[in-house]
């Protein structure tokens with residue numbers, strides 16, 4: 001399943017309009033360009049020695065990633081979200097407002113990169129409205145395009161692809177869950193699954209959904225960093241050490257989609273959630289951490305670079321993220337932590353990214369280790385969720401209320417951070433009903449706004 005997904009990611013990254021030149025290139029030449037840009041970033045950072053290589057994702061390889069829990073916790077310190085950089089404790093919600101900015105600055109500088117100040121404006125256009133059925137539900141499908149003003153650098157054009165689906169007989173604005181997703185060619189069907197699809201499950205509630213296509217505005221590889229929204233802002237030049245990476249760019253697209261929702265009378269912009277899987281699970285968490293208008297998050301198998309504690313020696317490692325196949329998700333500065341620095345030197349870790357979502361509800365999802373594998377590190381995400389708890393409590397919300405990782409398929413959703421390890425593979429599929437129940441607690445509480 002994981003491999004199918006990766007193949008789909010690669011195929012659809014290439015099928016995205018505007019990336020025709022990449023479509024004509026073969027994978028080898030893209031990898032070569034990725035490596036060249038990666039090398040250039042290492043030079044800019046003054047890294048002369050080769051980076052430490054990451055472990056292999058194949059459990060049969062001699063250098064397979066660790067999957068032995070007794071060897072996972074090699075770290076000795078974890079940054080405390082409730083202590084200011086100068087060592088003073090954070091004791092009030094007002095303190096947290098200030099501390100949050102310190103944490104954001106560290107994530108900006110060292111990990112995800114900064115949002116540039118001069119990002120051009122986006123004009124949203126509805127290009128098609130179609131009334132049809134999704135399963136048995138009458139829906140209205142809007143195809144929407146966010147056209148980015150490229151007058152500063154006309155060589156690069158950028159368009160954000162968004163599809164918004166709401167019940168046809170919707171009584172006023174409805175909650176919407178936005179997925180970071182794929183732009184499948186007409187007629188393409190995902191493999192059949194039992195029971196109603198996630199889309200039907202949302203429509204059953206009278207809610208809608210939206211699909212935002214990240215690769216429509218920022219490619220998913222390093223060779224694409226001089227194009228897309230990052231390339232447009234940089235006028236086709238390479239990135240600076242604290243420039244944004246694809247995750248932050250994808251999250252920016254989600255913020256722009258929020259601007260659109262504010263203009264769409266079928267969408268209740270106060271009840272919009274975000275969902276994504278894997279690299280898009282990471283993107284969903286980054287989007288929620290930085291965009292206060294997103295009301296709830298469903299973070300699927302986000303692993304390293306998402307909700308998993310980076311200091312844990314289990315599954316995917318910082319060294320994998322910093323290599324030429326994945327560094328583009330982050331600011332160039334992040335490469336330093338695969339040499340000369342180590343993950344222990346990171347001034348932040350994943351629990352603080354979850355904490356930036358507080359007090360808003362977040363549902364953290366992962367599959368079964370025996371089906372999905374250990375690369376994603378479900379326990380690492382559980383531990384991060386635990387360590388985000390004190391921030392939720394400071395803001396008058398509830399943490400998970402447990403400390404030990406429960407057995408698979410236990411739904412930990414008593415608090416405002418929820419966690420569930422389902423029995424399937426690399427998908428959010430089996431957790432949708434649980435996420436929807438969780439979201440109902442918030443979305444159905446007060447329909448008056």
Ligand code: GCU
Nearest residue numbers: 005278279280302303304316
């Ligand atoms: C790779 C990568 C992960 C990522 C995943 C995906 O496995 O190492 O970090 O989440 O791809 O997006 O499918």
